[in-house]
Amino acid sequence: MGERLRSEIRAFTLLAWTWVRVSMSYRTSFVLLTVGQFVITGLDFVAILILFSNVDTLGGFDLPQIAFLYAGSALALGVADLVVGNVERLGRHIRLGSFDAMLLRPVSAFTQVCADQFALRRLGRISQGVFVLVWSVQALDLDWTPARVAMVPYLVVCGATIFVSLFTLGAVLQFWTTDASEVANAFTYGGSTLAQYPLTIYPAEAVRTLTFVVPIAFVNWYPSLYILDMPDPLGLPGAMRFAAPVAALALGLLAAAGWRTGLRHYRSTGS
C-alpha cells in the first residue's frame, strides 16, 4: 500500500513537472495567466469588502473573522484544485478516447487524469488565499496559542481533502453522463463560496445538512470556530471542532469507492 502510494506520487510529480515545463516555454503567457488567476480570485474578496462597506458585521462575524473563513475556504479549494482540479476533464478524455490509452499505462488512471495539463497557474488562487490569511491573522485580536497555530495547517489539509473528494465524486458522475459535468461545480465552487461566510447566516437545517450529509461545514467552519473562539450556533459538542479528519476520511473513502465503481462500469466509447 505504502509502496504503491509512493510510486503514484512519483508518477504524478513527474507528469505534473512535464506540464509545468510545457507552460514555462510560454513564459509571458504563464505569468499573465497566474497573475490573472490571482486577480480573478482576489475579486471574490473585494466583493466581501464591498459588502462590508454597507454593514459592520455579517451573521455576528466582523470583517477580519470573515476574512479568516474566506482564506480557509480559498486555500482548501485552491490546494484541491491544483492537485486534482483537472479530474473534471474526465468526460473529455472519455469522449476523445484518450482515457482508454491511460488505462493501458502502468500508472493509475486517476493519477494520469489529475496530472494531465497540470496548471501551476492555479498557485494564483492559493497565493491570494495566503494573502488574505496573513491580513486576517494580523487584524484578528487573538491570543495565538500553539494549539491555535497548529490548527491552521490542519484546517487546510482536512478542507483540501474534502474538496479533493468532491472533485472526484463529480468526475465519477461523468462515467455515466459526460454532459452534466457542471453539477460538480455546485458542490466544489458552490461549497467554497458557501464556506466563505459564517454558517450562522444559513438556516439550522441547512447547517445540519452541511455537517452530516455534504460535510462542507468541516472544510473550515468547525476548525475556525475553535481558532476564532466563537460559539457553535447548533450547540453541538465541542468535539465537532476537531472532527474534520473523520469527515474528510469518510468522504475520501466514499470518493475512492465511487471511482472504482465508475471505472468498473466504464465500457469505452464504443465508436
Place this chain on the structure above:
Amino acid sequence: MWLWWAVASRSFRRYATYRAATLAGIFTNCVFGVIICFTYIAVWEQNPDAGGYDVTDALTYVWLGQAMIMTVAVWNGGSTDELADRIRTGDVAIDLHRPVGLLSWYLVSDLGRAAYHLATRGLAPTLLGALLFDLRYPGDLLTWTLFTVAVVQAVVVSFGIRMLVSASAFWLLDDSGVKNLAAVLAMFLSGLVVPLVLFPGWTRDVALLLPWSSFLQVPADIWLGQRTGLDAVEALALQTFWLLVLLGCCRALLRAATRRVVVQGG
C-alpha cells in the same frame, strides 16, 4: 427576414440538443442562487436600506442575476466563442464568403441562443427562487415591456463586447488571455458578484455608466421598479448608446481584420 429567422431558430435548436448539460446548469444556478440569497439576507438584516434596496429587492436581484448569467452570456459563451476557433482554424474564410454580413450572422445566431437560454436557464432558476423566497414582480404591462427591451439590449451589448474579444484572435490567434480578462471585468462590473448599487461612493457612479451595467443592473432596476418613467427611458438609452458604439467598433475591427486575412491568404 426569413433568413434571419432561420439562422436564429436553428441556433436555438442547436443549444436545445444538450439536455443533460442544461439541467446540470440549472441545478448549479439554483444552488448558487440559494447561497447568495442567505448572504444577502444577512446583509440587509444589518442594513435594511443598503444601496436603496430592501431585502425583497435584493433577493429578486439574486435570481434575476442567475437568470441573466447564461441569457446575456455574462462571462463567456455564445456564438462568438466559435468565431475565435474558426479564426484559428481558418474556417472563418467560409463565414466571410457567405452572402450575409459576418457580424449580423453571428449576432442573429447569438439571439437565437439567448432565447433558448432565457426559456430554460433563465426561467427555471427564477421559478425555484419564487418558490423558496418572497420576490418582487413587475406590476404592469409597461414595466414588462421595458424589461423585455432591456434584456434584448443587454444581449446585444454583451454580444458586442464578446465579439470584440473574439475578433482579437485575428491578431493574437489565441484569444484566451483577453477572454479571461474580459470575463473578470464582466463578472464584476455587471453587478453579478455584488449589485453595483452597493459599490461605495464614486465607484458606484462610474460602474453604472460602463457598458457592463447593461447586463444585469439595468434590467434588474427596471424589473424592481427602481427606475421608472423617464428614468427607465434614460437607462434604456444608455444601453442603446453602448450597443451602437460597440457594434460600430466590431464593424470597424472586422473590416480591418478582413483586409488582413485577404493579405495572409494570398
